[in-house]
Amino acid sequence: MDQQNMEQYWNYLRSMGLSEEAIEMYKKQVDLTSNWAGQLNQFSQNMQQFNQLFTGDDADAEGDDQPTELLLNDNTQLTKEQQWAIGCGADVAFTNEQFLNDLTTGLGKQTCRQLLSEWWDIDSTEELEEMIAWLKESGHRMEYDLIWQALNTVSVKESKAFLREHVIANKLEEQTVMEHMRNTRDALELFREKALIDPVAQPEMLIWDYARIINLSRGGFDAGYFTREQALEHIMEVVPAIKRVYVSWKHLSISYQFARCVWNGVDEDEFEVFRKNMELLLTDPRSPWVTLAW
Structure with a gap:
């Protein structure tokens, strides 16, 4: 080659x-x-496989084989409050045909162990705990806050200078941060054009980190690194902050999709797929977003 x-x-x-x-x-x-x-x-x-489990970046997102039915476990033992918490990760779970109302992802122990090892360098309960702790404490929100501050400086030149200063101070990778800043500009333009976000307010990034906590906890449970109690404890711990920040399922979903564009770039075809999925989750009578009030 x-x-x-x-x-x-x-x-x-x-x-x-x-x-x-x-x-x-x-x-x-x-x-x-x-x-x-x-x-x-x-x-x-x-x-x-990695994208399907943890980020919702399905390589076939533009195809015709997207899920049209919700996958629910009729025998789930979760309480309504626990199902509500699992529902906060539904943008990813629905796209990748996982249960929307249960702790298990349905992908199996060995698959989850392989994905956690290859893509998160997680091979033990301790390493999984460390990753979740980082996502709770700072995650990607720190970088995004720096980008937002840079975007609100006077000029593009000053924005880049501001970011370079903080990239060095926080030991971030300059090329990646600059790319995320460009993605943020593109995402702001697209989401404002579609009237999905406030023209002046800062879109919230919390769900991008906390949805990962939910999905990592579910994957960790399937992998055997977490007990049922441990996984649910981590998932339920993020609920109060999510409820403080977001006002509806739609608000949460739009915020997740915006964050996805910041980190992965704006692809309008994939954006339309996720937006259609959001509308289905908001309207299907069986959807947790319909059966479980915000």
Whole structure:
């Protein structure tokens, strides 16, 4: 495989939201002298699995095979309050055909262990606890707050200077932060054009981190790293903050979709898929967003 095709693949991974650190890991793993095509195909399959479980970036999001029915476990043992908390991650769970009203993702123990290891470097209960603690305390919200402050400076030049200063202070990666700033501008333009967000208010980023806590806890339960009690404890702990910040299921969903565009870039076709999914979740009589009042 020549250098040009290799670079195209690395750029594809970047467009999917993969970090430079993860891409460097891939580069070290790839053996260019044997079966590159096979490895490339396996990497793509792994990337799709990861996106399906944790970010909702389905590689086939533009296709015709999107779910049209809600997947519910009629035998769930969760209380209404617990189902409500699980419902806060429904943007991802529905897209990837997971239960919307139960703790399990339905993906199985080995699949969840593999995904947690490959994409989060999590191979134990301790490492899962550390990741969730980081998401609770700061997560991606810290970087987003810096980007928002930069966008409200006088000029683009000053915005970049402001970000570079804080990138160094907070040991962030400059290229990634600058890309996220461009994505934020694009997302603001799109969501304001669609009248989905206030023209002047700052879109809230909390759900981007807290939905990950919900999905990591569910995946950790399926992987066997968390007991049922441990997983539910982490999930229920995020509920008060979510209720303080958001005023409706629609508000939560729009905020999640906006954050997704900030971190992964604006793709209008994928945006329309997620918006249609949101409308179905808001109107289907069986949806937790309908049966469980905000």
